[in-house]
Amino acid sequence: MSHTAELIAVGTELLLGNIANTNAQVLSQSLSALGVNVFWHTVVGDNPDRLKEALDVARKRADILITTGGLGPTYDDLTKQTICEAFGKPLVLHPDILEDIRAFYESALHVPMPENNTQQAQLPEGCAVFDNPVGTAPGCAFESDGVHVLMLPGPPHEMETMLRRHVEPYLRRLSHEVIVSRDIMTFGMGESSVDELLHDKMVRMTNPTLATYAKPCEVRLRATAKAPTEEEAQAMLSPVLAEVQAVLGNIIYGIDVADLAACCHAQLLRRGLTLATAESCTGGLVAEKLTAIPGASAVYRGGVVSYWTGVKANVLRVPADILDAYGPVSEQCARAMAEGVRTITGADLGVSVTGAAGPDPDERGVPVGIVYIGLATPEGTFCRPLDFGRRRRDRIQGLAANHAFDVVRRWLQGLPVERV
Amino acid sequence: MSHTAELIAVGTELLLGNIANTNAQVLSQSLSALGVNVFWHTVVGDNPDRLKEALDVARKRADILITTGGLGPTYDDLTKQTICEAFGKPLVLHPDILEDIRAFYESALHVPMPENNTQQAQLPEGCAVFDNPVGTAPGCAFESDGVHVLMLPGPPHEMETMLRRHVEPYLRRLSHEVIVSRDIMTFGMGESSVDELLHDKMVRMTNPTLATYAKPCEVRLRATAKAPTEEEAQAMLSPVLAEVQAVLGNIIYGIDVADLAACCHAQLLRRGLTLATAESCTGGLVAEKLTAIPGASAVYRGGVVSYWTGVKANVLRVPADILDAYGPVSEQCARAMAEGVRTITGADLGVSVTGAAGPDPDERGVPVGIVYIGLATPEGTFCRPLDFGRRRRDRIQGLAANHAFDVVRRWLQGLPVERV
Numbered sequence A, B: 001m002s003h004t005a006e007l008i009a010v011g012t013e014l015l016l017g018n019i020a021n022t023n024a025q026v027l028s029q030s031l032s033a034l035g036v037n038v039f040w041h042t043v044v045g046d047n048p049d050r051l052k053e054a055l056d057v058a059r060k061r062a063d064i065l066i067t068t069g070g071l072g073p074t075y076d077d078l079t080k081q082t083i084c085e086a087f088g089k090p091l092v093l094h095p096d097i098l099e100d101i102r103a104f105y106e107s108a109l110h111v112p113m114p115e116n117n118t119q120q121a122q123l124p125e126g127c128a129v130f131d132n133p134v135g136t137a138p139g140c141a142f143e144s145d146g147v148h149v150l151m152l153p154g155p156p157h158e159m160e161t162m163l164r165r166h167v168e169p170y171l172r173r174l175s176h177e178v179i180v181s182r183d184i185m186t187f188g189m190g191e192s193s194v195d196e197l198l199h200d201k202m203v204r205m206t207n208p209t210l211a212t213y214a215k216p217c218e219v220r221l222r223a224t225a226k227a228p229t230e231e232e233a234q235a236m237l238s239p240v241l242a243e244v245q246a247v248l249g250n251i252i253y254g255i256d257v258a259d260l261a262a263c264c265h266a267q268l269l270r271r272g273l274t275l276a277t278a279e280s281c282t283g284g285l286v287a288e289k290l291t292a293i294p295g296a297s298a299v300y301r302g303g304v305v306s307y308w309t310g311v312k313a314n315v316l317r318v319p320a321d322i323l324d325a326y327g328p329v330s331e332q333c334a335r336a337m338a339e340g341v342r343t344i345t346g347a348d349l350g351v352s353v354t355g356a357a358g359p360d361p362d363e364r365g366v367p368v369g370i371v372y373i374g375l376a377t378p379e380g381t382f383c384r385p386l387d388f389g390r391r392r393r394d395r396i397q398g399l400a401a402n403h404a405f406d407v408v409r410r411w412l413q414g415l416p417v418e419r420v
Helices: A022-033 A048-061 A079-087 A095-109 A115-121 A156-172 A191-204 A230-251 A260-271 A285-291 A309-314 A320-326 A331-345 A393-412 B022-033 B048-061 B079-087 B095-109 B115-121 B156-172 B191-204 B230-251 B260-271 B285-291 B309-314 B320-326 B331-345 B393-412
Strands: A004-010 A037-044 A064-068 A091-093 A122-124 A128-130 A139-144 A147-152 A178-186 A209-215 A218-227 A252-255 A275-279 A300-305 A349-355 A370-377 A380-387 B004-010 B037-044 B064-068 B091-093 B122-124 B128-130 B139-144 B147-152 B178-186 B209-215 B218-227 B252-255 B275-279 B300-305 B349-355 B370-377 B380-387
Touching (some): A004 A048, A022 A037, A022 A178, A048 A064, A048 A079, A048 B048, A064 A156, A079 A139, A095 A115, A115 A122, A115 B191, A122 A139, A128 A156, A139 A156, A147 A156, A178 A230, A191 A209, A191 A218, A260 A393, A275 A331, A285 A300, A300 A331, A309 A320, A309 A331, A309 B300, A309 B331, A331 A349, B004 B022, B004 B048, B022 B037, B022 B156, B037 B048, B048 B079, B064 B156, B079 B091, B128 B156, B178 B230, B191 B209, B230 B252, B260 B285, B275 B285, B285 B300, B309 B320, B309 B331, B320 B331, B331 B349, B331 B370, B331 B380, B349 B393, B370 B393, B380 B393
Parallel strands (some): A004 A037, A004 A064, A275 A300, A275 A349, B064 B147, B275 B349
Antiparallel strands (some): A037 B037, A091 A122, A139 A147, A178 A218, A178 A252, A300 B300, A370 A380, B091 B122, B128 B139, B178 B252, B370 B380
């Protein structure tokens, strides 16, 4: 039997447009993967009457209700009280949870627990408790007349941690099919071109399915199979992966990797090589993406953000005649930056980014969107010239950073790097 | 009389989690500013029965219904048909709109119009037409028994263009009140502590209202007033801002500024000062946040990501005896990094971050969560020691980056920097 879920987000900040309901997106992806139909998302404010109304509507049309938000310690956090009234469940104090919250404050945050956090230890009688290792509000779940009610905290990282630890196992026990997805990660071709190459294949498939998702600077293909067991689903996916690889070739940078930075990190680690970065227009974005990965220090030596031309000369040792003759946004400067950062850090590879991210052209009149990626290696130095046109600043920075990683991963895979 | 709106997003891609409902966020911000209450967001798939059900529920509890999505030319775009059936309006062909769509294809896209686009020129009889200069699907609005129904396209840039051109003027004619909000930005105190200090005030206010919103590493307070004119609303907000400032003092870093990076950027610009960054555990995050701001080059010289200890010594010139005696995660090293980057870049101020972001303790056993922020200035060097406890890596990095900006903004504002 297949289950139907409704997601109810509680929070006036959503109705005022202060934040987007990204929790609904993350939950929907997870529920789809578990084979649960999501037919409705609802958002209500911190208002018990309207939340009550939403619950009354939802329990008639879905058998899994998942709320996010309203579990905080403040007076407008009313989700638990309202749900308990609607479903006739008393709220009871869980002394062990109160101790957990107090311990979180004292040992992790090193401050005493404010008194109003006590209400976070009140939970519906007889519920399953979802502990919250990254915050103070525990979540919970109970079943009432065939309807499963799950309450999760609103802050996205708390919600997501609880989703993986507790909600997915809880829902998996309700379901009799598994859905397995594999993500084929590509960089260097637009969504409509990928779509055209695979369109006939995609429309004719029903199980497994194949779909494209455009992320800001790359295209992810997701192959999904439904089967009674994980092993059967995986076996159904293998020929699909092989076929996509035959069509798309080396624009595929990995399967089930998070992004290009993670791909580079894994390959550098495997090869025992280190990397350094020299960034101008990306302003530290390449370094930041790499160091967001736990264990980055094994492969990343460090980098220079050479925003001001003087830093290119004095810190990165870009020769003055290159800066004079070609300017800081040039192929010559990109090569010298990559070589410079490789030398001063002693890394095996140095990657550089210099360009005009806008909104104004660079001081020498180089138009917005022109970017050069340099790569210094033991085998010589390479450069990939790019023209992103008059895109928005953050898009140019994001694209340039991804091209820097793509240059590194192509070199590591023995592919030509100067063109995509 | 104040209006109540419900936003209904139509699209199975939302229920599968392929995209977030950012249209609801953009619309909600706009409607709040126009004095329209948004009490509900609903998302349904490309399914006429469930859309019909959503409309039946919504028309009873709101007098403005705004749909997004389902106006495209393909077989699953059913919004107009379903709404016309629900409200008993016939769909009629608008020949002038058909000509507009044909012209858009031929002159902007340089291809002939596919035949299935003809249905985009079918609109409810007697409706107001919202033209779409950036796409093919026009929007529209009609009134039926006191309920206003507005249909907008799903692609965010088409929706937003139509919102500014047509929807806002349409709604402004219905409304007699404006809502004005001011954002009071704070850093250095948790949400529940801020809440405790202002709780009595917040619960007793109705117009203006005051609410707290916790962002990952800071707390924003939003004061909102409703009045017949913008001037009156602003006048109602002034005493609230003054009172909050009296209670919270210098944890407030600005009013209506985007974040701490923008606050530092504006103050550096005003003072004509330049900054440089030396980052270890934040790995370029401080640099990246600053250079995300257009015009960063006027105040930012550049920085060093000194991930590997050798980079601290060779590039930042941290003395070997400091590294030997105290290690890279130490107050002494933070001070030397800040001074080093100030020297090599020639900036007025050098800010540094060194710490253990986890998941493992640093090589000398410094526990996860220990971070030092250094600040080198013409008046001497300062250090703020921090202990974030065993938080997640990305949280420690985010908090540390914000503390770096907070140290800079406090110094620029003449406040003590070594403690929050």
